[in-house]
Amino acid sequence: MIKPDRIVTSTCPYCGVGCTLELHVKDDYIFKVTSPFDSPVNHGNLCVKGRFGYDYVYHPKRVTMPLIRKTPQKAGERTQAFDLSEWREATWDEALDYVADRLVEIYQRGGSDALAVYCCAKATNEDNYLLQKMYRALFRTNNVDHCTRLCHAGSVVALQQAIGSSAMSNTASQVMLNDVFIVTGSNTTENHPIIALQMKDAVRQNGAKMIVVDPRRIELVDFAELWLPLKPGTNVPVFSAMAHVIVKENLINWEFVNSRTEGFNDYLESLEKFTPEYAEEISGVPAEDIRKAARLYANAKNGAIYWGMGISQLSHGTASALALIHLAFLTGHIGREGTGLNPLRGQNNVQGASDMGAMPFHYPGYMRVDNEENAAKWEQTWNVEPGGLSRKLGLTTTEILSQAHEGGVRALFIMGENPMMSEPNLNVTREHMQQLEFLVSQDIFINESGAFADVFLPATPFAEKEGTFSNTDRRVQRVRRAHPPRGQARPDWEIVCDLAQRIESRLGRATAKWDYASPEEVLREMASINSDYAGITYERIDKVGLIYPVPDVTHPGTPTLFKEDFPRGRGKFIPLDYVHIVEEPDDEYPFILTTGRVLEHWHGGTMTRNSVLDEAYPEARLDIHPADAEIHGIRNGDPVKVRSRRGEVVLRATVTEKTSVGVVFIPFHFVEAAANLLTNDALDPQAKIPEFKACAVQVFPAREGDLANPEAVVSRGRY
Ligand code: SF4
Numbered sequence: 017m018i019k020p021d022r023i024v025t026s027t028c029p030y031c032g033v034g035c036t037l038e039l040h041v042k043d044d045y046i047f048k049v050t051s052p053f054d055s056p057v058n059h060g061n062l063c064v065k066g067r068f069g070y071d072y073v074y075h076p077k078r079v080t081m082p083l084i085r086k087t088p089q090k091a092g093e094r095t096q097a098f099d100l101s102e103w104r105e106a107t108w109d110e111a112l113d114y115v116a117d118r119l120v121e122i123y124q125r126g127g128s129d130a131l132a133v134y135c136c137a138k139a140t141n142e143d144n145y146l147l148q149k150m151y152r153a154l155f156r157t158n159n160v161d162h163c164t165r166l167c168h169a170g171s172v173v174a175l176q177q178a179i180g181s182s183a184m185s186n187t188a189s190q191v192m193l194n195d196v197f198i199v200t201g202s203n204t205t206e207n208h209p210i211i212a213l214q215m216k217d218a219v220r221q222n223g224a225k226m227i228v229v230d231p232r233r234i235e236l237v238d239f240a241e242l243w244l245p246l247k248p249g250t251n252v253p254v255f256s257a258m259a260h261v262i263v264k265e266n267l268i269n270w271e272f273v274n275s276r277t278e279g280f281n282d283y284l285e286s287l288e289k290f291t292p293e294y295a296e297e298i299s300g301v302p303a304e305d306i307r308k309a310a311r312l313y314a315n316a317k318n319g320a321i322y323w324g325m326g327i328s329q330l331s332h333g334t335a336s337a338l339a340l341i342h343l344a345f346l347t348g349h350i351g352r353e354g355t356g357l358n359p360l361r362g363q364n365n366v367q368g369a370s371d372m373g374a375m376p377f378h379y380p381g382y383m384r385v386d387n388e389e390n391a392a393k394w395e396q397t398w399n400v401e402p403g404g405l406s407r408k409l410g411l412t413t414t415e416i417l418s419q420a421h422e423g424g425v426r427a428l429f430i431m432g433e434n435p436m437m438s439e440p441n442l443n444v445t446r447e448h449m450q451q452l453e454f455l456v457s458q459d460i461f462i463n464e465s466g467a468f469a470d471v472f473l474p475a476t477p478f479a480e481k482e483g484t485f486s487n488t489d490r491r492v493q494r495v496r497r498a499h500p501p502r503g504q505a506r507p508d509w510e511i512v513c514d515l516a517q518r519i520e521s522r523l524g525r526a527t528a529k530w531d532y533a534s535p536e537e538v539l540r541e542m543a544s545i546n547s548d549y550a551g552i553t554y555e556r557i558d559k560v561g562l563i564y565p566v567p568d569v570t571h572p573g574t575p576t577l578f579k580e581d582f583p584r585g586r587g588k589f590i591p592l593d594y595v596h597i598v599e600e601p602d603d604e605y606p607f608i609l610t611t612g613r614v615l616e617h618w619h620g621g622t623m624t625r626n627s628v629l630d631e632a633y634p635e636a637r638l639d640i641h642p643a644d645a646e647i648h649g650i651r652n653g654d655p656v657k658v659r660s661r662r663g664e665v666v667l668r669a670t671v672t673e674k675t676s677v678g679v680v681f682i683p684f685h686f687v688e689a690a691a692n693l694l695t696n697d698a699l700d701p702q703a704k705i706p707e708f709k710a711c712a713v714q715v716f717p718a719r720e721g722d723l724a725n726p727e728a729v730v731s732r733g734r735y
Pocket of ligand 1: 028029030031032033034035058061062063064065066067208209210211
């Protein structure tokens with residue numbers, strides 16, 4: 017039995033649940049991960065990623081030296097280089113000077129609009145705060161975004177409009193206080209496994225009634241009182257029909273509607289057409305089941321809604337989320353413990369990166385960049401002359417790449433993200449990446465996006481750095497260094513500070529401060545303006561974290577929001593209309609493709625595909641319903657070609673009743689059959705989130721030889 021040299025407590029680097037990890041370290045290697053039973057988030061439970069998925073830290077393909085491309089890259093001729101022979105090793109001084117020279121030269125030639133940055137939902141709060149500060153304070157641009165744009169942007173815009181705050185209103189563990197709860201657009205078992213455990217416990221131990229609204233027969237359906245298998249993209253009619261029933265059967269919480277909301281009458285008028293029968297016609301969900309769901313939720317003592325990207329990743333993602341918000345307003349299931357509107361945030365620190373201002377419209381603390389008072393506060397904090405910060409709204413991730421052309425964005429800095437896997441319509445994304453004049457990748461592996469870069473800056477994974485993550489509950493928790501960085505890798509926050517100083521001196525600007533003694537000093541600077549974090553110190557979150565808002569250093573945190581009022585005052589009903597998905601199936605492209613994650617993998621696979629987890633689930637599979645498979649002559653395990661109007665992939669089929677007739681599913685982690693070659697880049701006009709959850713495809717049998725990796729046959733017991 018190996019005896020650890022030390023056990024370091026940290027936070028899981030994968031999903032937004034934010035489980036506490038105990039890293040058992042021997043000779044500067046983590047050899048085991050456990051979790052304490054008194055962890056308030058996960059009570060000692062971990063999923064397969066948290067328990068076993070740490071080994072990417074030691075993968076031989078990890079890059080631990082700064083690299084510069086041997087062949088200089090040019091706009092329009094940029095190529096991918098995965099092989100180290102196409103790069104040369106550089107010192108940190110050489111690499112950072114080169115990056116500073118090129119970025120400053122492009123800025124001086126093209127102005128603020130020529131530069132853009134992708135922050136990172138996997139990096140710490142401190143890393144993200146500093147990177148957005150560098151671009152705002154030095155390059156005077158708000159072209160700052162990260163992958164929140166691709167997951168919950170629709171939810172964020174809807175919640176901001178209706179409530180004035182976009183985080184979860186309650187904590188996930190409060191599901192144990194629900195007597196009825198709705199889970200929609202979230203395959204929670206695979207995406208937030210520990211929250212799914214609590215949902216199942218709420219049903220089994222407490223007799224809570226779960227309503228699942230999802231096109232797929234996800235595992236939670238086995239525990240549900242009701243399953244509404246709607247057609248992808250028909251959330252608005254289904255949830256508005258539930259609202260219609262609540263109104264017509266007078267199940268309304270009038271006291272709440274009268275005292276806490278506005279806009280009810282206009283909303284009521286818009287609701288008239290959303291009868292359950294109308295919704296059935298569009299969504300395929302039986303009208304009687306819509307009525308049952310409405311009655312169950314409205315009559316609950318404590319009702320809550322938990323949702324995922326099946327709501328937000330649509331060209332009408334904002335409207336989808338608003339339809340859910342209206343249900344909570346009508347019934348008053350918000351503002352109390354055990355109720356709430358709870359968008360389950362995907363990545364470990366997508367909540368925190370958003371809080372830190374890694375977005376084009378907001379400074380840290382969701383302070384609009386086009387508001388004079390906000391800008392003045394940050395100008396003072398960052399030692400920028402009055403009027404120096406840009407008041408112009410920046411570009412979103414999707415817009416940054418589509419603006420990569422002469423006169424548009426010329427230089428892109430990517431910290432830890434992989435748009436060449438995560439953006440929709442990847443063939444077009446590739447063309448955009450090729451048009452960049454200069455590209456920097458700060459990461460731990462050369463992934464599909466970093467392979468396009470001019471310079472690679474080797475950063476450290478979570479196990480080699482200090483900082484904080486903010487989970488989906490708004491709980492700010494510590495990340496701790498288990499051992500020193502491998503090779504010459506450096507923590508992201510240190511790299512950014514070093515680079516910022518070099519840029520600052522080239523631009524001749526007064527210093528915005530980059531000489532922090534520790535990440536905690538970085539967090540304190542951010543918290544001096546962002547009052548939600550004002551009372552958070554590393555000492556106070558040493559053991560279990562704190563749930564913001566924490567307005568002062570004696571405040572215990574705020575697990576339940578909106579007890580008295582909403583940040584915008586009254587909750588706002590916003591009339592809705594049904595908007596079709598952009599690409600309905602037709603005779604030529606008869607299936608709807610929907611995409612998502614599987615338990616063993618994470619996003620573009622930078623971490624999990626360089627881990628033992630890849631052996632547990634080594635290839636993409638297409639889920640197809642048995643009725644559809646029979647018509648098309650497809651057997652379980654057969655290779656199939658899936659084609660949309662934008663691209664095609666070949667992968668094996670899993671014939672399963674987990675999906676509905678006419679709907680197929682592909683996870684988006686696998687470059688060999690990248691689902692985003694197929695997806696539609698149509699955007700929600702308000703949130704700018706792409707329609708990942710629904711596009712029209714063809715499916716037909718293929719040959720073994722068409723598969724990218726015919727050897728990787730997987731058999732997972734639970735199918
Ligand atoms: S549930 Fe999420 S946070 Fe917890 S161990 Fe799994 S991936 Fe990590």
